[in-house]
Amino acid sequence: MTTPLRLAVVDDHPLFREGVARSLVEHGGFEIVAEGASAEDALRIVGEVGPEILLLDISLPGGGLNAAQEILVRRPGQKIVMLTVSEARDDVTTALNHGVRGYVLKGVGSRMLAEILHSVAAGEIYVSPVVSARLISDLQAIHLAEPKADPLRQLTDREAGILELVSAGLSNKEVAGRLALQEKTVKHHMTRVLAKLNVRNRTEAAMLLRDARGRAAETQ
Numbered sequence: 001m002t003t004p005l006r007l008a009v010v011d012d013h014p015l016f017r018e019g020v021a022r023s024l025v026e027h028g029g030f031e032i033v034a035e036g037a038s039a040e041d042a043l044r045i046v047g048e049v050g051p052e053i054l055l056l057d058i059s060l061p062g063g064g065l066n067a068a069q070e071i072l073v074r075r076p077g078q079k080i081v082m083l084t085v086s087e088a089r090d091d092v093t094t095a096l097n098h099g100v101r102g103y104v105l106k107g108v109g110s111r112m113l114a115e116i117l118h119s120v121a122a123g124e125i126y127v128s129p130v131v132s133a134r135l136i137s138d139l140q141a142i143h144l145a146e147p148k149a150d151p152l153r154q155l156t157d158r159e160a161g162i163l164e165l166v167s168a169g170l171s172n173k174e175v176a177g178r179l180a181l182q183e184k185t186v187k188h189h190m191t192r193v194l195a196k197l198n199v200r201n202r203t204e205a206a207m208l209l210r211d212a213r214g215r216a217a218e219t220q
Contacts, residue, residue, distance in 0.1 A: 162193065
């Protein structure tokens with residue numbers, strides 16, 4: 001028998017929160033280990049209960065994005081999925097840059113939400129198609145309106161160093177050993193690198209780095 005996915009739900013609307021929890025339990029494959037209504041609750045739940053996935057609203061007392069950021073600083077490996085009505089580009093990019101693993105709009109059905117949560121538990125990143133399409137459209141508009149910038153400049157020194165090693169073919173475990181970090185910390189940094197570079201995987205990130213070096217060499 002498959003072990004249920006341990007899930008915590010934090011939303012300041014009790015009827016909605018209870019409805020989500022009930023529908024997922026009825027769907028099967030989930031155990032609701034905690035519920036909360038604020039950023040403070042989210043921090044407490046993660047510290048005390050340690051759910052596999054934290055399902056978190058943005059618009060709640062203390063701010064869902066603030067809670068996500070603080071949680072992921074303390075526990076880089078914690079999987080967080082935002083369940084929200086916000087389609088704002090700033091909210092989406094802030095969430096992904098913090099290391100959130102999923103961004104889901106509240107109109108989603110229970111069956112689809114269950115599939116999303118299982119995919120996130122398996123290590124995937126999910127963004128609702130409507131939000132993703134709007135984000136891409138907005139980024140394209142910005143790209144056309146502004147001078148071309150080097151996305152690699154967005155990376156911190158640590159993120160750039162990790163990308164350098166990943167591009168050389170090292171695994172997360174090997175990078176962790178080289179830099180004296182925990183493997184989950186390397187994974188967290190790589191998630192942020194992918195979000196900042198707007199690429200889907202390590203291979204695309206490595207190609208972007210090689211292309212940037214090629215352009216730099218041509219100008220010298």
